[in-house]
Amino acid sequence: MTRPTPHGRAEYPYHHxxxxxWADNDxxxxxxxxxxxxxFDTAVNAYLTARGALDIHAGSVIGLVVETGCAYFAPAAFPDVLSVGVRVARLGSSSVRYELAVFRGNDEAACAQGHFVHVYVDRETRRPTTLPDTLRAALEELRAP
Incomplete structure (x- = not known):
């Protein structure tokens, strides 16, 4: 398996x-x-709720995580202030692959980077559903080149 290299801050259109x-340290x-x-989960959901693309309490569509992964390059520790970069690598009819990177302070290279895949489902039936237009538009803004 080839070890990934850290991505740069500019490769991510949104930073949270x-x-x-203190409790983050082990x-x-x-x-x-x-x-x-x-x-990762906080950064994505903060972005989507701020844009009115996801109603976590009453929306008819919710995202379920079906795959995750992360590579670590350098440690972070309390009291570091981090930034989580978010981009969309793949956008399907009911799913999205997010790619994320964690940056310490003003560092240009990620100290960790990973991905997760959301499948968007109907809140009641838990069956995959087509992404609503507002959600798709918000995700399009994060598309990786």
Whole structure:
């Protein structure tokens, strides 16, 4: 397996500020690996709700994560202030592959980067559904070149 190289900050059209918390650190003194997935989820959902593309409480469509992955390049630790870059690598009729990268302070290279795939489903039936126009438009803004 080929090890990925860290992406640059400019490769991501949206950045969400993410201050670390004391509880993010593990006994080894750095942000625990599972915490990065929470950062990813927070950045994507903050973007979508801010644009009115996702109503997490009452919307008819919700996103379910069906795949994730992350590569780590350098440690982050409390009290680092991070930024999570978000882009869309693939946009289907009911699914989206997000690519994300975590940057420390003003660093240009990612300290971690990963992906996750959402399948958007009807809230009641949990069956895949076509992306609503407002959601698709918000995701189009994040398309990777």
């Amino acid at each position: 500020p993410m201050p670390t918390r 006994v080894y003194g750095h942000v625990n690996n599972v915490t990065y997935y929470a950062y």
